[in-house]
Amino acid sequence: MKKLVLSRRRLLRGAAYGVGAAVGLPILEAMLNQNGNAIAANGAPLPKRFGEFYWGNGVVVSQWIPAQTGAAWQLSPGLMPFVKVKDYISIVTGTVVYIPYQVSGHMGSLMAITSGALGTPQGGLNYSYANKSIDQAIAEKIGTTTRFKSLHLGVASTDTSDADFGAVAKSISHNGPNSPNVPEYNPVALYDRVFGAGFSTGTTTNVADVTIATRKSVLDLVAADTRALEARLGTNDKARLDQHLQGVLDLEKQLVGMPATAAGCTKPTRPASPYAAIDAEQIQWEALTTAQTDLLVFALACDQTRVFTYRFSPCNDFTVYPGFPTFKIDPTTTNTGTSMHGFTHSEGGDQPNVQKCLAFSMTKFASLLERLLATPEGAGSLLDNCAILGFTECTEGRSHNATNQPGIPMIVAGRAGGSLVHPGIHYKSGTQGDAANENNGRNVSVVPLTLMQALSTGITTWGVGPGQATKVITELLV
Amino acid sequence: MARPLSRLFRATKSSIVVATCVVLASCNGSISAPTTTDGDQSSGPNGGPSGGSTGGPGAPVADGWPSFKPSQSFQLRRLTTEQYTASVQTLLGISTDGMPPIEHISPVGGFSAIGASSVAVSGMGVGQFENAGRFLAHAAMAAIGARQKLVPCTPTGPADTTCIQSFVKSFGQRIFRRPLAADEVTAYAALATQVATATADVWQGVEATLSAFLQSPKFLYLTEVGAQDPANGGRYRYTDYEMASRLAYFLTNDTPDDALLDAASAGTLVTPEGIQAQAARLLALPSGHDAVRASFTSLLALDSLDTLSRPVELFPKFTATLGAAMKQETLLVFDDLVFNRDGDYRHLFDQQETFVNSELASLYGVAAPSTTGFARATLAPSSGRAGLLGQAGVLAARDHADGTSPTKRGLFVLTRLLCQNLPLAPPANLTIPPPPSGLITARQKLEEHASNAVCASCHTATDPVGLSLEHLDAMGVYRETDHGLAIDDTGKIGDKQYHGEAGLGAILRDHPALGPCLIQSLYSVGVGHLATTFDQDTFSSMVHEFDTSGARIRSLLTSIATSDGFRYLPTPTGN
Secondary structure: OOOOOOOHHHHHHHHOOOOOOOOOOOOOHHHEOOOOOEEOOOOOEOOOEEEEEEOOOEOOHHHHOOOOOEOOOOOOHHHHHHHHHHHHEEEEEOOEOOOOOOOHHHHHHHHHHHHOOOOEEOOOOOEEOOOOOHHHHHHHHHOOOOOEOOEEEEOOOOOOOHHHHHHHHOOOOEOOOOOEOOOEOOHHHHHHHHHOOOOOOOOOOOOOOHHHHHHHHHHHHHHHHHHHHHOOOOHHHHHHHHHHHHHHHHHHHHHHOOOHHHOOOOOOOOOOOOOOOOOOOOOOHHHHHHHHHHHHHHHHHOOOEOEEEEEOOOOOOOOOOOOOOOOOOOOOOOOOOOOHHHHHHHOOOOOHHHHHHHHHHHHHHHHHHHHHHOOEEOOEEHHHHEEEEEEOOOOEOOOOOOOOOOOOOEEEEOOHHHOEOOOOOEEEOOOOOOOOOOOOOOEOOHHHHHHHHHOOOOOOOEOOHHHOEOOOOHHHEO | OOOOHHHHHHHHHHHHHOHHHHHHHOOOOOOOOOOOOOOOOOOOOOOOOOOOOOOOOOOOOOOOOOOOEOOOOOOEEEOOHHHHHHHHHHHHOOOOOOOOOOOOOOOEOOEHHHHOOOOOOOHHHHHHHHHHHHHHHHHHHHOHHHHHHHOOOOOOOOOOHHHHHHHHHHHHHHHOOOOOOHHHHHHHHHHHHHHHHHHOOHHHHHHHHHHHHHHOHHHHEEEOOOEEOHHHOOOEEOOHHHHHHHHHHHHOOOOOOHHHHHHHHHOOOOOHHHHHHHHHHHHHOHHHHHHHHHHHHHHOOOHHHHHOOOOOOOOOOOOOOHHHHHHHHHHHHHHHHHHHHOOEHHHHHOOOEEEEOHHHHHHHOOOOOOOOOOEEEEOOHHHOOOHHHHOHHHHHOOOEOOEOOHHHHHHHHHHHHOOOOOOOOOOOOOOOOOOOOOOOOHHHHHHHHHHOHHHHHHHHHHHHHHHOOOOEOOOOOEOOEEOOEEOOOEEEEOOEEEEHHHHHHHHHHHOOOHHHHHHHHHHHHHHOOOOEHHHHHHHHHHHHHHHHOOOEHHHHHHHHHHOHHHHEOOOOOOO
């Protein structure tokens, strides 16, 4: 295979949105073997990355789920935004939640899908995660050698329902009970964290920097204090503090920087603004999404992390999408507002306004994939080395269905280094699941387990009790 | 966990009533399944005075009482954002303006202070503590006055261990809320010397040490391990210094002051008398008032009022300052109740007195105060308002920008004020038909919901409460009509029918769940976790005392602080 020549123009084209014109160079050509599919020095394959893209409130089934299944699938009206990356995505439908969650067709099913486990009640509507989430299980396997074990970002941040629902309302990524990895919604803060102090563009680490050396000395003492404190605690509290300690050690690692394979990047430009929410209903959708997506692509291209979650929109708030007024004056219509959530409950038929909101999320998901595809890596693109799970928490916001056909709408994107089927397919689960008692469709946990396998994590089961999957979707794997 | 038979029986009875919802209840095979009234009652009053249950189907069981979880010790409690912020202001003597954000604790039971005992800080959260610590240390060193207060001596250079150690000892004792051990003094002083040497600037050494103090888990968490109480059969109690922190963060939401640390040093915080004296002192401090305000801000979820927005097309009288005024009104009412009048909590729900500024005076149609700011005002019974729920912000904080949310209002009354658990969306295939057109008022729309069995499982409990409050619009303005149609303010809570906000207020005032629910919230905030079986007896006696001594909040706070559950640990290392 001919080695791809890095074209500066092509890189620029990929990076020219919002954040600025600086170019994030991927893993250096010089470091690759002749085929461009492995690191020359040690023959190691190019790293695989995992990501999640979450949008709230389901889909409009009639418009979103493709009519055809298998390789012959065609883009449905709701999936048209993916026209440029169709080969790189598979649609998964018909898998369902078997975990008997008790609270909210949004929060309960979201917790079930992301953790494969039933939450633990802690009063009222509040349940805590009983298992770590998908991304963290994967990060433990593939995220330990980069500066960041995982990165978490989002766009619509105005949801305040954690006062009632707790941590599940805040993130799709959880380390365990009451330990969400809250998305960073501020692109300036995201930039500073990833590309600020500790970001190394060369092949050396940063310890020579006096400021960083001081910060590291401080963290050494903090770590020592943390260990001393741990020794006094019982098991549960020790585990909590151990996570804090891990955070301190990770931060030291992030400050020192990572030499060698991570090198070869120039920094993106610091975003001009945090693009903060205007109020509880209005956010700066376009500008914020552009900045966030851009930083994510740079972070992946520069191998700062191999695991991310992108919480694009929440399910349970009243954020208003672009193109809608922030309220309705028409007295004959419902007063649940012009938010996507409002429309899911107020609209009949094919829910044209829900479709409009959904189209926005799909467009932004597609543009992330396009950006990854436009970023060369080795002989292919960054997208070739990604496995990205796009999902929502229920079939339709109108019904809150998560437990019956047509199941949870999902998109599997990327090729996971050649492990995922390409071109993509529409996999529609039959109603009989892997276990005899699963007769509404296959357990939704088979989807993350399939990706865990595609990512060569060595994980062979995912989920707990009725949420557990032990088999994968072989049709998605190569 | 042992459950008296009578309690099981009553729990079962109420489950039958909601047979349509027990799809939920059967899910985890537990008796502690949601019911119409307060489902999470895997346990109830230990023969205690739950009182007021009227019996019959759907009768409240252990109204407002917590579900006592299995006993467990909680030894590590993270400071909440508010506690961290207040503490660094007090410790450093500087403003926190411009401080980078720190990780927020997801609330449990409505309070971050309760989530604090189970939260684990994320990787990003550790980075945020580092950013904040560096920012604050730098700011404190840059402000000459603050620096002189923190470092009373002037170090002559990296080798001036005398001065450096004296700083480490004095500041360390304040920030760790206990005297430092010798090895801690050595380690922190060594950091200062190391950095001072590397940078050839002794103040950078001090700044680095300050930054380390601010990031240490010994500051960021209350460590509550306890020690044996020789006078009490060897039970484990919190130590003097642990008690100093518990009292300070419960009653002032701030780090212990010098007097409290002195009391700990003198060994007086392990007796109820010693605690009582300190509690009275702390509650009288400005930070004591702030702590009470903070508790009720969380309990009533009033923070959304800070950013309240309403479209002027629908709410021409709305202004950007109105939300903050609404919040201030309600907090002034609480401050007055607790600190000025030492009044009966229940009376909050039907009193006609409140506080207004000129903006609220116009909203309520009463005379504006003669001075700027807030003044006491009395609303006429004919205003259709009474008590807490009649205050503009308390309901508006639940609403959408363009209209009321009777469902959320009902949910608020039932879950926040009465601590009831509701049956919620069952994991079944819900096919909710699109709403028919031509429904105009909130009542018409929601009654359509209730006629649909699937929707009804959630809405039958919340909506009859919320719909009775429709006279108050999404900005808290009294109205007679909704979209031109007369408002029907019929309401139903449990099996009691009533009319309007004042009618609900009168029922809430006498509701058997009202007191226990408040106690449950404040007690859990005080001890920093949800109540366990270890707290059961304490809780029973507290409910009794509250009932029989006029439902006074200040005395409740003192009872919590002096209670066994606040002073003793269940086991030395039981978690």
